[in-house]
Amino acid sequence: MESERDDGRSPSQLRPLSCARNVLHRAHGSASWSQGDTKVLAAVYGPKAGTKKNENPEKACIEVIWKPKTGQIGKQEKEFEMILKRTLQSICILTLNPNTTTSIIVQVVNDDGALLVCAINAACAALIDAGIPLKHLAVAICCCLAEGGYVILDPTKLEEQKMRGFAYLVFPNSVVSVLPKGLSHVEGEPMEHGIITSVTHGVMSVEEYLKCLERGRAASTKLSDLLRRSMQSQLPSDSSKAA
Amino acid sequence: MGLPDASGDLSSEMEVDAFRRLFPLRYFERHLSESIRPDARPLGRARDTTLALGAVASAHGSALAKIGSTTMLAAIKMEVMTPFNRVTGRRLHWPAEAAPVISKQLSDTISSSGMINLKELSLVSGKAAWMAYLDIYCLDADGALFDAALLSAVAAFSHLQIPIVSLNDDGKIELISEEDDGAKLEVEPVNKEKRKLTLSSIPFSLTCILHKNYILADPTAEEESIMETAVTVVLDSSSRLVSFYKPGGPVLAHTSAVQDCVALTRQRVKELQNILDETLSGMEID
Amino acid sequence: MASKGGAAPSTYTHAPTNKTRRPPFFPDSDVDWLRSDGRGFHQCRPAFFRTGAVNSAAGSAYAESGKTKVIVSVFGPKESKKAMMYSDTGRLNCNVSYTTFATTVRGHGSENKEFSTMLHKALEGAIVLESFPKTTVDVFALVLESGGSDLPVVISCASLALADAGITMYDLVAGASVSCLGRNLIIDPISEEESFQDGSLMITCMPCHYEVTQLTITGKWSTANLNEAMQLCLDACSKLAKIMRSCLKEAASASKD
Numbered sequence: 001m002e003s004e005r006d007d008g009r010s011p012s013q014l015r016p017l018s019c020a021r022n023v024l025h026r027a028h029g030s031a032s033w034s035q036g037d038t039k040v041l042a043a044v045y046g047p048k049a050g051t052k053k054n055e056n057p058e059k060a061c062i063e064v065i066w067k068p069k070t071g072q073i074g075k076q077e078k079e080f081e082m083i084l085k086r087t088l089q090s091i092c093i094l095t096l097n098p099n100t101t102t103s104i105i106v107q108v109v110n111d112d113g114a115l116l117v118c119a120i121n122a123a124c125a126a127l128i129d130a131g132i133p134l135k136h137l138a139v140a141i142c143c144c145l146a147e148g149g150y151v152i153l154d155p156t157k158l159e160e161q162k163m164r165g166f167a168y169l170v171f172p173n174s175v176v177s178v179l180p181k182g183l184s185h186v187e188g189e190p191m192e193h194g195i196i197t198s199v200t201h202g203v204m205s206v207e208e209y210l211k212c213l214e215r216g217r218a219a220s221t222k223l224s225d226l227l228r229r230s231m232q233s234q235l236p237s238d239s240s241k242a243a
Numbered sequence: 244m245g246l247p248d249a250s251g252d253l254s255s256e257m258e259v260d261a262f263r264r265l266f267p268l269r270y271f272e273r274h275l276s277e278s279i280r281p282d283a284r285p286l287g288r289a290r291d292t293t294l295a296l297g298a299v300a301s302a303h304g305s306a307l308a309k310i311g312s313t314t315m316l317a318a319i320k321m322e323v324m325t326p327f328n329r330v331t332g333r334r335l336h337w338p339a340e341a342a343p344v345i346s347k348q349l350s351d352t353i354s355s356s357g358m359i360n361l362k363e364l365s366l367v368s369g370k371a372a373w374m375a376y377l378d379i380y381c382l383d384a385d386g387a388l389f390d391a392a393l394l395s396a397v398a399a400f401s402h403l404q405i406p407i408v409s410l411n412d413d414g415k416i417e418l419i420s421e422e423d424d425g426a427k428l429e430v431e432p433v434n435k436e437k438r439k440l441t442l443s444s445i446p447f448s449l450t451c452i453l454h455k456n457y458i459l460a461d462p463t464a465e466e467e468s469i470m471e472t473a474v475t476v477v478l479d480s481s482s483r484l485v486s487f488y489k490p491g492g493p494v495l496a497h498t499s500a501v502q503d504c505v506a507l508t509r510q511r512v513k514e515l516q517n518i519l520d521e522t523l524s525g526m527e528i529d
Numbered sequence: 530m531a532s533k534g535g536a537a538p539s540t541y542t543h544a545p546t547n548k549t550r551r552p553p554f555f556p557d558s559d560v561d562w563l564r565s566d567g568r569g570f571h572q573c574r575p576a577f578f579r580t581g582a583v584n585s586a587a588g589s590a591y592a593e594s595g596k597t598k599v600i601v602s603v604f605g606p607k608e609s610k611k612a613m614m615y616s617d618t619g620r621l622n623c624n625v626s627y628t629t630f631a632t633t634v635r636g637h638g639s640e641n642k643e644f645s646t647m648l649h650k651a652l653e654g655a656i657v658l659e660s661f662p663k664t665t666v667d668v669f670a671l672v673l674e675s676g677g678s679d680l681p682v683v684i685s686c687a688s689l690a691l692a693d694a695g696i697t698m699y700d701l702v703a704g705a706s707v708s709c710l711g712r713n714l715i716i717d718p719i720s721e722e723e724s725f726q727d728g729s730l731m732i733t734c735m736p737c738h739y740e741v742t743q744l745t746i747t748g749k750w751s752t753a754n755l756n757e758a759m760q761l762c763l764d765a766c767s768k769l770a771k772i773m774r775s776c777l778k779e780a781a782s783a784s785k786d
Binding site for chain 2: 189195197202
Binding site: 301302305312316318319320385464 | 584585586596628633673
């Protein structure tokens, strides 16, 4: 029943991922993240003093600026900005640097599906690179629902258009902790199974959505391992640079 | 001073209003622990909802939706356009920051729910079609803006009366006014039968706030500002999921919370469907 | 063929065909004609006012006069923007906007851009600006549906909303307009009548003080007509103010209970 995908991947196979940090030297932190042909560059500036108007000065303020590949930003990009901002707000420790603003600039290099997901992953890696204190990481994944009711992960743009519906899901990464296992569980579920962000398009049944969640969670574990490894491998070089 | 622990002791000495302003979160949590909200609602209950159809006489379809004191006025104007047909969703006026995002969310929801069969908007195949302009104004904002906007939009579409038009000699579409119909109809109306849209699966939504293990349905603006994690679930009349929207927020939604939100929305969809049906049948009697 | 006509703007609306028929006005004769809504020439449309329509605003009012429907919200007094200079008196900021569906042709309401400044000028004289120094009061008016004589309705409604917000005023401001059609003067014209008028006059005044806050005259007027029209407007204003006052009293007594 599960058909082969155009590029020969199995339904739950992700495209080749790559993550490079510290790619821009003027920014306080930066990262590029690519999933197949989708590539996003993120830069972090800050924390700078002061918050914008209408923001709570008792907390740190996060500002997201979305730069599309070409042209001006429209409603779609405004929505992406808002989702990205709210997602990053929930992983940052906002009470640590009150009355400061951290700007995250997201530049789309190439869009071949799962763009928002790629941008969230890039922004998260850039925040790490900038040394912004985080509660945990955010791992984003795109699940598509094909006609037959089966779920495919990490679609290309062509697949995205053909699908009945898709869900962008963001989970926290799995925590390595010294606490006994049960403590980090919420109602019998590990912490990393909770949804930070969910955006769906297209009509699906509730069961299908829950199936997407399940597949997304499984894949997010792999993603978060990759994120962690890429962080660790770059740590020694960072410390030597500092010295 | 102002330590979280101190507030617990102060609450007995302080006036309620002062306590509410100084420690809003504490104030709410003390209510929540009693399974009640400051406006005397149980946690899962939505505010009183009313619908009024035909509020704007100059539009072809209009509706005023009120959820608590959140008020949205939606109106549809039909214009003739030539090549393709599209439904545009727009939202203007107040509160400015949320407007483009809600507008986008709304047009996504309406188009992906498949509520409107775009073929019904076609007039002369390939030559002329209706363009439906949907404009929604927020007259009063007190939380759950998207829910009220979607409700008003859906109600405006079900109230929509497509004007009768005819083709004139130049092949242009002309409106036939209501008064002289029948009297001097040397021109044949193009759309005598198609005066109403058949809405197939109508989407309804419910926004919930997640806070610790509590789920608060249909939050007010005050609740939204204090507890920041909001989840908006859109279900259509046949209980299919049109959107599960959770833009970040400090509280994670676990499977049980997802299912609870969906269950609350199922209930709410029934309520809203009844309200819409009653309002529509009330219109027919008049 | 059809595609050619609609090429420049992507969509178009046609006015209903009967609109092109001119109403039976005979500019040079005294032949009696009826107004399309059956009113006498010197008869206003029934007016309806209600305060407290918007919860999130400091004060608000809704007004309905025939088909014209207006909602006004007042915010403040709140801190003026930093860029503004220090001022001993308060500031008034007015904005009048039309919904896109207010007029028969979509989006025509944006033609009335000068209404914001006119509203400001009409209200300024009635408000005790000294009572809120260094701060700004915002008045937002939204015309939900335009049925003629929009501006006088907006102004009356705005003064009621200001009163609802507790802004100190010398008196309520009531507005009325008269159209001149040939030799006839008609008060409180509807949109259709406004489109055929030869001249128009609008007065906004504080009836208790018998003071005019704004007077605008456009078009062709004879002195005799002008005097009569002014008197008509002033009379209408004082009657309107009574309705507005009773609306405020009702709201006040309701909140007491």
